Amino acid sequence: MGVTFKLPALFLAGLIVFVLAEALYFLSKDHGDRDKTRVARALSLRVSLALVLFLVLIAGAMFGFIKPHGI
C-alpha cells in the first residue's frame, strides 16, 4: 500500500479514535444539563468520519492502491 494512501487513511483512523475518546470525556463531564449536546455531536462526527474512511478504503481498492491478502 503506497505511503501517499496509507498516511491519510491512518490519520483518518486516528481522528476517529480521538473523536470517540472525546465523546467519552464529554459523557463523563456533561450531566443533568439538557442543553449540552457535545456527546451527540461528537458521536455524529465519529459516524461521518467512519463513512469517509470506508469510502477511502473502497476507492483505494478500486484504484489498485490496496491489494488485500485474501484475493
Next chain:
Amino acid sequence: MSHPQTYYVPGPSPWPIVAVMAVFAILFGGALLANGFFPGLMIIILGFALFAYLLFAWFGDVVRENMAGLYSETVDSVFRQGMIWFIASELMFFVSFFGALFYLRTVSADWLVGKGYLAGTHELLYNQFTSTWPATGPGVKEQYTPMRAWGVPAFNTVILLTSGATITWAHWGLKSENRGLLIRGLIATIALGLIFVILQTLEYQEAYQHLNLTLKSGVYGSTFYILTGFHGLHVTVGAIMLASILGRCMKGHFTPENHFAFEAVAWYWHFVDVVWLGLFVFVYML
C-alpha cells in the same frame, strides 16, 4: 423529582452473592467439562442462566432506585467514572489481541526469516520459512483459504456504519424529545446488529466448511477467530444492552436531562463499530 444531597446507601442485597454463585457455576462447569465430565456443560448453562437473571434483577433494582429519585449528583458522577474504568479494561482487552497480531506479523516473522536478535531461529530451526501473511507458522502443514475482505465482511462494515447512523438518530431524537425517532432509531440499530451477528456466524460456517479456516489454522486462524470472535461477542452484548434501553425508552424512563444509561450504551455501540473498522483494516484487508 428530588435530588438528595447525600449518597444513597442501599439496604442488604442478595445480588452480590448470587453473582458469585453464577460465576462459580460457570467456571466449575467449565473445569468439569475440560476434565471430560460432560454434565459440566449443563452446569455452565445453569450458571449463565443464573447470571442473566442476576443482571436483570440487579440492574432492575438500580433502575427502580433511580426512577424513585434516590440518586444524587454524586451517584450519577460515580456511574460515569465506573464506565470510564470499564471501558479502559475493554480497550486493553482489544489492544492486547491487536498487539499480538502486530507482534506476530512484525517481530516474530522477522526472527523466523533470520532478522533481529533471535535470527538463530531461522538458521537453526526453520530455514525454509519465508515471511508472508497469511501464514500459519512453520510446521503447520494444513492448507486453508484466507478470509477475503470483499463480500460479507465489507457488507458487514456497511451494516455497522448504518447502525452507527441509526443510533445517532435515536440520540438526537432523545435530545429533541422526539420519542418516535428515538424508538425507531433504537429498533433499527438492534436489527442491524442482529443482521451483523447472523452474517458473521454464516461466515464462520463458510470458513470451517469450505475454506478449511479453523482455530487450528496456525497463527492466522487463531488471531482471526480470537479478534473477530470477541468482537462478535461484544456486538451481541451491545445489542442486548440496546434492547434493554429500548424497553426503558418505551416505558418513558429517559428525559433530555436524565439519560446516562442511553448515552453509555450508545457510546458502547460506537466503540464496537470503531473496533470493527480496525478489524476490517488489519485482519481482513492487510
